[in-house]
Amino acid sequence: xxxxxxIRYFAIFREHAGLSEETVSLEVETAGDVFELLHARHGxxxxxxxxxxxxxxxxxxxxxxxxxxxTVLLFPPVAGG
Amino acid sequence: MAMLNRMSVADQAINPExxxxxxxxxxxxxxxxxxxxxxxxxxxxxxxxxxxxxYAPLAISEGERIIxxxxxxxxxxxxxxxxxxxxxxxxxxxxxxxxxxxxxxEAFRACRYIIDExxxxxPIWKKEFYVNGDSGWVNCExxxxxxxxxxxxx
Numbered sequence: 220x221x222x223x224x225x226i227r228y229f230a231i232f233r234e235h236a237g238l239s240e241e242t243v244s245l246e247v248e249t250a251g252d253v254f255e256l257l258h259a260r261h262g263x264x265x266x267x268x269x270x271x272x273x274x275x276x277x278x279x280x281x282x283x284x285x286x287x288x289x290t291v292l293l294f295p296p297v298a299g300g
Numbered sequence: 301m302a303m304l305n306r307m308s309v310a311d312q313a314i315n316p317e318x319x320x321x322x323x324x325x326x327x328x329x330x331x332x333x334x335x336x337x338x339x340x341x342x343x344x345x346x347x348x349x350x351x352x353x354x355y356a357p358l359a360i361s362e363g364e365r366i367i368x369x370x371x372x373x374x375x376x377x378x379x380x381x382x383x384x385x386x387x388x389x390x391x392x393x394x395x396x397x398x399x400x401x402x403x404x405x406e407a408f409r410a411c412r413y414i415i416d417e418x419x420x421x422x423p424i425w426k427k428e429f430y431v432n433g434d435s436g437w438v439n440c441e442x443x444x445x446x447x448x449x450x451x452x453x454x
Binding site for chain 2: 229230231234265269271273276278292294295296297298299300
């Protein structure tokens with residue numbers, strides 16, 4: 220069953236997607252599933268293992284389940300400092 | 301509440317002297333700080349300026365966790381960190397870390413620990429603008445192994 224999710228993109232992911240936020244309907248179970256589907260859709264090249272994800276403003280891991288209505292934040296490789 | 305702004309993000313120049321003054325404590329025998337500056341070159345490119353993007357809600361909450369961890373791990377008296385956001389010119393201070401403790405060893409080690417964790421864990425990205433007109437997100441468009449090596453060697 221598909222879930223309605225709000226996806227937020229940052230830095231290079233925003234440039235790949237051409238937008239900073241979108242609402243999508245996806246058949247997914249985990250944050251990793253979301254990454255794989257949208258990564259391919261937007262032509263991103265960064266490896267999942269180097270990226271991070273947050274669900275509803277809490278850092279999560281790629282195995283974390285996503286629920287209908289969640290906001291998923293996709294973070295490309297970080298480079299602070 | 302002081303605990304809530306041990307980690308902060310700033311859209312104006314960081315003033316290290318002001319930051320240092322917030323850590324003063326009669327019980328402290330050591331103060332160590334680190335400043336990360338914008339340099340004019342990276343990976344063979346001549347850099348003109350740099351832009352930081354920060355997702356502040358999580359940068360602050362995760363930064364607080366890092367600082368709390370450092371205080372416990374190194375028995376610090378105080379610790380703070382501030383990271384810039386927005387466009388920065390060469391020579392500007394991009395990040396400042398300061399700690400106080402009873403003795404120097406804990407202060408040096410904690411300062412290093414905090415900056416290393418900040419670089420790895422906070423949702424912060426930097427885009428370099430080069431003298432030749434190109435630009436690029438650091439750790440993204442080059443290659444994945446470069447990013448890993450960069451993290452490991454810092």
